[in-house]
Amino acid sequence: MGATQEGRKSPTYGADDRVLDGNVLAGSLGEVFGVEITSAHVACAGCGRRQAVAELVVYASAMGSVARCRGCGHVMLRVAQVRSEVVLDLQGCSSLRVAGEG
Amino acid sequence: MARVTWQPAYLVSRKEETADAVTLVLGVPGWPGHLPGQHADVRLTADDGYSTQRSYSLATPDHGAEVALTVQVVEDGEVSPFLARELAIGDPVELRGPVGGWFVWHPRSTRPVLLVAGGSGVVPLMAMVRARHESGGGAPMLLAYSVRTPDDVIYADELARRAELDDGLTLVLVHTRRAPNGSVRPVGRVNRSELVGWASELGPNLDVFVCGPTGFVDAVSDALVDGGVDGRSIRTERFGPSGG
Numbered sequence: 001m002g003a004t005q006e007g008r009k010s011p012t013y014g015a016d017d018r019v020l021d022g023n024v025l026a027g028s029l030g031e032v033f034g035v036e037i038t039s040a041h042v043a044c045a046g047c048g049r050r051q052a053v054a055e056l057v058v059y060a061s062a063m064g065s066v067a068r069c070r071g072c073g074h075v076m077l078r079v080a081q082v083r084s085e086v087v088l089d090l091q092g093c094s095s096l097r098v099a100g101e102g
Numbered sequence: 103m104a105r106v107t108w109q110p111a112y113l114v115s116r117k118e119e120t121a122d123a124v125t126l127v128l129g130v131p132g133w134p135g136h137l138p139g140q141h142a143d144v145r146l147t148a149d150d151g152y153s154t155q156r157s158y159s160l161a162t163p164d165h166g167a168e169v170a171l172t173v174q175v176v177e178d179g180e181v182s183p184f185l186a187r188e189l190a191i192g193d194p195v196e197l198r199g200p201v202g203g204w205f206v207w208h209p210r211s212t213r214p215v216l217l218v219a220g221g222s223g224v225v226p227l228m229a230m231v232r233a234r235h236e237s238g239g240g241a242p243m244l245l246a247y248s249v250r251t252p253d254d255v256i257y258a259d260e261l262a263r264r265a266e267l268d269d270g271l272t273l274v275l276v277h278t279r280r281a282p283n284g285s286v287r288p289v290g291r292v293n294r295s296e297l298v299g300w301a302s303e304l305g306p307n308l309d310v311f312v313c314g315p316t317g318f319v320d321a322v323s324d325a326l327v328d329g330g331v332d333g334r335s336i337r338t339e340r341f342g343p344s345g346g
Binding site: 020021024027030034038039053054 | 106107141143155157198199201202203204205316319337338339340341
């Protein structure tokens with residue numbers, strides 16, 4: 001089981017319901033990595049906070065998604081679907097840890 | 103793990119749950135199985151090649167080649183009104199899944215579970231309630247389900263039956279706009295003392311799953327953390343009407 005940081009608080013990003021979370025990235029990232037990625041842990045390049053991909057604050061649009069750190073709001077990950085390609089920008093992640101099988 | 107790809111599926115049956123929620127049972131010959139809490143992406147392709155996709159939670163535990171999705175209709179949406187009302191029995195769709203591995207409950211777990219649902223956020227949590235029943239598991243489980251009015255309760259009959267028959271399962275309905283006659287709890291949003299009360303009733307080593315609209319999930323998880331529940335035990339899933 002992964003773990004979130006203790007005593008975490010959700011930043012308020014307004015009542016905009018287009019703000020989702022990283023669970024919504026499961027399908028598109030699954031196609032890229034071929035493994036379940038929402039339970040992988042990423043560390044924020046801005047503040048260092050370690051969190052599951054599922055916990056990121058995601059702004060989804062028809063063009064793609066932007067995922068921000070739940071702690072500091074730093075952009076950690078961008079995903080766009082461009083015709084048949086999925087384009088991924090991971091600049092805001094200082095590490096990505098994926099559990100191996102077994 | 104095998105790469106998750108699009109698979110052909112077809113509509114087997116549909117059930118009206120409320121005025122704007124419909125459960126679709128799809129036949130998916132190549133379905134690899136799933137855990138409660140996971141979802142599936144549905145892709146529709148028009149004759150001219152235009153295609154669009156949406157993600158829906160799986161409403162039942164793994165039943166082999168049949169999967170059930172409960173679709174909340176977004177009236178001006180592009181996909182949900184079509185899926186809910188126009189897709190005919192036998193019609194094809196494409197399905198990708200299961201997807202997601204974070205917001206899942208393992209039916210073998212014996213740890214107490216607090217499930218908090220806002221509106222159609224009940225769907226993946228219902229898969230957990232059903233999985234507990236089907237696996238004969240004894241984990242103490244409390245489902246707190248927030249709805250606007252009694253007419254909005256998805257799975258109402260089955261939930262009432264489960265609450266009566268399933269040992270160790272507790273159902274709490276929270277009405278935010280209109281409650282049934284004779285209801286003890288005043289109408290209003292779920293509050294911190296209720297949440298903390300349920301958590302402490304269930305005891306230590308608790309797992310918490312919260313699913314609903316973003317504002318609901320943020321409010322509930324913040325209230326639980328403020329009330330002393332370990333944030334590491336809380337798993338959340340947010341959805342919005344953007345899907346349509």
